Amino acid sequence: MRRTVGLGLRREFLTDVLELEPQIGFWELAPENWFPRGSQAQRTLDRVREQAPLTSHGLSLSIGSPDPIDVGFVKQVKAFLDRFNIAIYSEHLSYCSAGGHLYDLLPMPFTAEAASYVAERVKQVQDIIERPLVLENVSYYANFGGELSELEFINQVAEEADCKLLLDVNNVFVNSVNHRYNAHDFIRSLPSARISYGHIAGHSEEYDDLFVDTHGADVKQEVWQLLAFAYECHGIFPTVLERDFNIPPLTQLLQEADKVVSCQTNYERRDVKAVSTDPA
Template sequence: MLSHVLPSAQGMDFWEIAPENWIPMGGKYQKILRQFTEQNTFVCHGLSLSIGSPDPLDVNFVKAVKGFLDEHHILFYSEHLSYCSGNGHLYDLMPIPFTEEAVKHVVQRVKQVQDILERPLVLENVSYYAAPGQQMTEQEFTLSILKESGCMLLLDVNNIYVNSINHRYDASQFLAAMPSDKIAYGHIAGHYDEADDLKVDTHGADVIEPVWQLLQQAYELHGVFPTVLERDFNIPPLTELLSEVTHIKQLQQAAALANVSKRLA
């Protein structure tokens, strides 16, 4: 897939890959990947760390990720602020209870991961559709994890929009509350409209205008940060995807100019 896409999409600032898809690969596949990582900037976005799981941390897996990051000179390893295992893998992202006990549990695991990786872990604010045992808001929970663990934030703008509709909170207020100095990079994607009050984060559609507007707000509030366009299925022709990437760059350029103008005013 990389060998088909990368040569046709020159000018990209960076690419994101899942380490789980590449760590087991050997031989020519690792050689091909090394060629690309030597010529392009990559980040890793994991799928199975399960940072909030009640199961013991898979230390051997984290060590394998560490080796992969070092081998390919990849700085950022991001994961989801959720869990996907409990007596076996669940193959879905489950919501961590928003409680003080869960904060302590996650923080301890994040610190353990960071000690092994020898770099900050980057955690993504995730979409969720139920909040079992909730004692804190999503915002309070996220901020507590960031503050107490020392990890960084992968700011997913579409997830903020989806959650704001599903759980009835102000997306702009949530966005403004995130600490600018913790944002490593961002995600933007499309979603599915199940109903007026139920949005499902699918990465299977074009980004809609309210999400573009929220991304613009994010750049204005926090400064311009690297941003990945996610698309997992219903993949259109590459030219259509590149037009959305171009839109990201246009928003970044506009925000950068606006921020300079403010400083000069």
């Protein structure tokens, strides 16, 4: 398994991880899922990171919330990152709180004012965690309108905040169907230098024009093809296979993660072939 291919670490197969020591490039986890679990959980994570590095993908930062940044929470995240030597902290370009927790990831209005607002909050978080904050493009099912496109909004936030991006390929695909835009143009127009890593996952197709990012199924062929295109545009970036529901045995997930390896290998082969046939 390549070092550039990761899996989301889930409690459903944690025992197998410890016993089988699977070959995986890295594990991704949500810090807040581990905060309340005590010293035994810390020892477990120490055993896991002996096998492969850890990266983190948060759930409750709520970077776009109208509420002030929860500085105490962010400091808790930083202590966790430091304790387990985690270089990357990623989160969703959305919000999940407004006068209380909303238990969902809600999209931002795509306006220049909102982008600047988020960028200032990103800077505040980055100052505390002493690392870049990596923001994920999210799936959304209602468009609140605004003067910017989704792509323009993301690029403005990244530029003003000087932060990194997490390219979720499945979210691009789902949004392109639900909101009728060209997924290839979207991916092509992202700034390569800001892409820290990526996600790929399965989704459900409720109707012809309504796809839902469930993380509860195998990755569809169209999404694999879009991942290959993303590598062609931006080069190979570390990529996590996400699975949050209907979780199969770890061995089955590892087989699906091997498809990420295949995408990366195929890109490298085409790249080497292009170089070898270049008359220059």
